[in-house]
Amino acid sequence: MPIISTAGLARTFQTKRGPVEAVRGIDLTVKEGEILGFLGPNGAGKTTTLRMLTTLLAPTGGAATVAGHDLATDPAGVRRACGYVAQSGGVDPQVSVREELVTQGRLYRLTKDQAAERAEELARDLGLTDLLDRRTSALSGGQRRRLDIALGLTHRPKVLFLDEPTTGLDPASRADLWDLVRRLRDEYGTTVFLTTHYLDEADALADRLVVVDQGVVVAEGTPSALKLQYGGSIDATLQDTFLAITGRGPAPADSAPVAV
Amino acid sequence: MLLQDTALIFGRYARQTLRSRFAMLFGVLMPLLYLLFFGPLLTDLPLGGEGSSWQVLVPGLLLQLGLFGAAFAGFMIIVEKNHGIVERMRVTPVSRLALLLGRVLRDAAVFVFQAVLLVLAAVVMGLRAPVGGILIGFAFVALLTVSLASLSYALAMRSSSPQAFGPTINAVTMPSMLLSGLMLPMSLAPGWLDALSHVMPFRYLVDAMRDAYVGSYTTASMLYGVLVALGFAGLAVTVGTRVFRKAGA
Numbered sequence: 001m002p003i004i005s006t007a008g009l010a011r012t013f014q015t016k017r018g019p020v021e022a023v024r025g026i027d028l029t030v031k032e033g034e035i036l037g038f039l040g041p042n043g044a045g046k047t048t049t050l051r052m053l054t055t056l057l058a059p060t061g062g063a064a065t066v067a068g069h070d071l072a073t074d075p076a077g078v079r080r081a082c083g084y085v086a087q088s089g090g091v092d093p094q095v096s097v098r099e100e101l102v103t104q105g106r107l108y109r110l111t112k113d114q115a116a117e118r119a120e121e122l123a124r125d126l127g128l129t130d131l132l133d134r135r136t137s138a139l140s141g142g143q144r145r146r147l148d149i150a151l152g153l154t155h156r157p158k159v160l161f162l163d164e165p166t167t168g169l170d171p172a173s174r175a176d177l178w179d180l181v182r183r184l185r186d187e188y189g190t191t192v193f194l195t196t197h198y199l200d201e202a203d204a205l206a207d208r209l210v211v212v213d214q215g216v217v218v219a220e221g222t223p224s225a226l227k228l229q230y231g232g233s234i235d236a237t238l239q240d241t242f243l244a245i246t247g248r249g250p251a252p253a254d255s256a257p258v259a260v
Numbered sequence: 261m262l263l264q265d266t267a268l269i270f271g272r273y274a275r276q277t278l279r280s281r282f283a284m285l286f287g288v289l290m291p292l293l294y295l296l297f298f299g300p301l302l303t304d305l306p307l308g309g310e311g312s313s314w315q316v317l318v319p320g321l322l323l324q325l326g327l328f329g330a331a332f333a334g335f336m337i338i339v340e341k342n343h344g345i346v347e348r349m350r351v352t353p354v355s356r357l358a359l360l361l362g363r364v365l366r367d368a369a370v371f372v373f374q375a376v377l378l379v380l381a382a383v384v385m386g387l388r389a390p391v392g393g394i395l396i397g398f399a400f401v402a403l404l405t406v407s408l409a410s411l412s413y414a415l416a417m418r419s420s421s422p423q424a425f426g427p428t429i430n431a432v433t434m435p436s437m438l439l440s441g442l443m444l445p446m447s448l449a450p451g452w453l454d455a456l457s458h459v460m461p462f463r464y465l466v467d468a469m470r471d472a473y474v475g476s477y478t479t480a481s482m483l484y485g486v487l488v489a490l491g492f493a494g495l496a497v498t499v500g501t502r503v504f505r506k507a508g509a
Binding site: 056079091092106151 | 261264265268272275276279340342343344345347348349350351352353354506
């Protein structure tokens with residue numbers, strides 16, 4: 001049984017200039033323990049989909065279950081089962097790392113002692129131990145990201161949603177983060193659902209890719225299957241494959257950026 | 261669950277307040293200036309009703325403190341929203357009501373503290389009022405700040421920028437202050453203005469507080485004041501919690 005499945009999941013925003021269909025109908029399934037790369041151009045509906053799957057935003061159509069909990073009827077169950085790390089993170093710059101970790105534990109209804117212990121444990125696991133008593137504003141980009149992820153892992157969720165986790169990180173921090181994501185899956189069996197604009201990241205990290213464009217799924221499969229089907233050969237770059245899928249036209253081969 | 265969650269959120273924001281103690285005193289400044297430079301003008305004027313001019317002015321200034329302070333409480337949440345803190349909390353199982361209550365109770369504590377400072381200053385200036393009445397006044401300040409801060413957070417959750425939020429709040433608070441007779445009692449007003457002021461909830465609160473400050477605890481004004489304050493708070497907290505539950509922003 002898939003750990004995430006959605007059917008026709010849709011969200012329309014009412015704006016002053018009329019309705020905007022951010023997500024038109026997403027059908028996808030994610031297997032337990034899978035690392036899923038969720039790709040798409042800017043404005044394709046990636047973040048909106050993530051916000052629906054994490055109960056932050058009510059869908060206007062369709063249905064979904066996350067870890068056996070129905071999004072519409074059991075949002076509390078979904079919240080207990082999943083962790084979410086937003087693009088912007090979510091820490092107060094004035095607060096210490098320890099306080100954020102402990103507060104997060106308490107938000108997940110741990111007792112004071114349990115929350116303090118879990119904070120130490122997470123800090124050890126994510127290399128934050130020496131930073132526990134620092135304000136979060138004093139952390140580097142990579143350290144900040146590890147703290148954001150530690151917060152998302154507080155309750156040992158079955159599913160972790162990461163929204164563009166490596167945007168703005170230096171190459172070493174990105175490599176660390178990739179290792180961390182793989183380790184989460186290998187050691188704890190965590191299912192990881194991540195969006196990214198870095199195709200090398202998707203290629204290196206994801207078991208399977210789902211590509212969305214204009215609010216619907218336009219392609220899915222393993223990176224090599226997609227390359228074969230859309231890029232013309234298994235040796236095609238994911239870059240060319242992605243452009244072929246989203247119909248954005250192949251850019252001049254050497255001037256194209258690595259990110260889209 | 262609710263109590264524990266509320267205490268957790270309250271603690272987080274109380275620590276935030278204690279980190280900037282100066283800002284905590286800053287809110288008292290405007291009403292204090294009114295007390296020092298406007299209060300003395302009233303001492304010999306016929307304001308109607310019982311008691312001294314201080315017993316008329318101080319309740320109004322306390323509500324003004326709550327009105328201007330709590331209405332702007334939402335600014336903080338716009339900052340937090342941009343940091344992603346609100347969403348980070350909303351994906352956890354924490355009670356939505358607690359996310360609001362923890363914050364507004366912190367606000368109520370801050371404004372009651374400021375109200376105490378203001379009353380102490382007023383006593384120095386010449387205020388004499390029964391202790392019971394003064395305590396009732398603090399309760400009204402607390403209820404008013406709970407109400408206004410809830411509405412302010414609700415509005416701020418739906419505003420995208422401080423630039424949009426600030427002018428809206430200004431447009432509401434200024435007329436509210438003038439139309440409620442916070443500075444001078446509406447009993448001095450011509451009929452039309454007096455009638456108009458009755459659509460403002462704060463009008464009932466200030467009338468009740470002025471009664472309390474002269475020791476009249478069982479008047480019709482007191483009854484209306486209590487009912488309006490409780491009703492307004494109930495409504496505001498309901499609206500605020502709904503926004504925290506749904507929050508499309």
